[in-house]
Amino acid sequence: MQLSEPNESNYCQFMYNSFYYNKGNVSMCCLQDSLFYKDDWDDVDNLDDFYFKKEFDDVRFDTERGIKPSACETCWANERNGTPSMRQQNMYYNSQTYTAFPRIKHVDLRLSNKCNLQCKMCSPSDSDQIAKIMGKDYGTTDTKTLLDKIFNLNSLEAIRFAGGEPFIMPEVEEFLYRLVTAKKTNIRIELITNCTSVKPRILEILNNFDHVDIMASIDSTGKWFEFQRYPARWDQVERNFLKLYNSKCNVRLVPCIGNINLLGVADFFRWANQYPRALVTFNEIFTPDYLNFRFVPMDLRRDLIKNFKAMRLENAVPAWTNFKEHLMYEYQKPTDDQIQRLLDRNALVWRAPEDKMREFFPWI
DSSP, X not given: OOOOOOOGGGOOTXXXXXEEEETTEEESSTTSOOOEEOOOOTTOSOHHHHTTOHHHHHHHHHHHTTOOOGGGHHHHHHHHTTOOOHHXXXXXXXXXXXXXXXXXXXXXXXXXXXXXXXXTTOOTTTOHHHHHXXXXXXXXXXXXXXXXXXXXXXXOOEEEEOSSOGGGOHXXXXXXXXXXXXXXXXXXXXXXXXXXXOOHHHHHHHTTSSOEEEEEOOOOSHHHHHHHTTTOOHHHHHHHHHHHHTSSSEEEEOOEESXXXXXXXXXXXXXXXXXXXXXXXXXXXXXXXXXXXXGSOGGGGHHHHHHHHTOOOTTBOHHHHHHHHTGGGOOXXXXXXXXXXXXXXXXXXXXXXXXXXXXXXXTO
């Protein structure tokens, strides 16, 4: 099936080149709403043909007609707010030859929720530690057949592993080893990690690939990090980050900015500026909505504004300039419902003592 040239204003490379799998939920990228659910891949001969499934084509056809697909609302919302979306940050058709024929070049895999943290903004579907607390059993999905299909993709250029935590997932390690054994080391490997575990044997496997990108989910330093990424210890994470930074891998810092760590942003950059080779981007926490950084009262931001406004940002993406000049001044009053849901979440999952809650959520 040959598609027409896409509408440039809505163009997104992920609609034409990316396949996203998150524990059965299938779409084109990690920010797009799930297009359908599939955990049995025995009826799929190959993923190249599967990529023309109606749900994928509908998104592309909407784009070509100048319609913004509703499944991609996260990017449209960012752009309406003046924040560069992932769609915009990843547009590459000016520097690479564009083809209107869909083919899977990039695969993004979240194979299980196996994790060792209970991050405040996370969910049981992405952390088995949270699932245990909430008494939810997501079971395990057999991904062997899917991985076989991915292994045989003809046009595959990059694979991203996230989770859960990929450094503790045996299936990730096994698949990386399989690629190396088959001499498919020209495939770009991307790993999103919380940096709590950097196994030497996995680093050794990664050293065989031509290009490895590590996206380190480090949101701030010290107490800000430890509260948001409980029960991680900052000193351990910093040591592991240094291992990655000093390895052959390319390392990026990808903090999630919410009201927990907003006041620690200046401290984060004082630390991050020591590592100029690590590109610094960020994700704004939209879900759960009660972690919106805009809820932090302006009088509490005085030190942040004073310290961050004049701070040099080494190797930061342009979105940080917008954050520095505009976003960090935005305020929004939380609703009673949002406050109650935050308190309910603490009672059910976080179980932080009252003094900690007052320290990190003074607006309550």
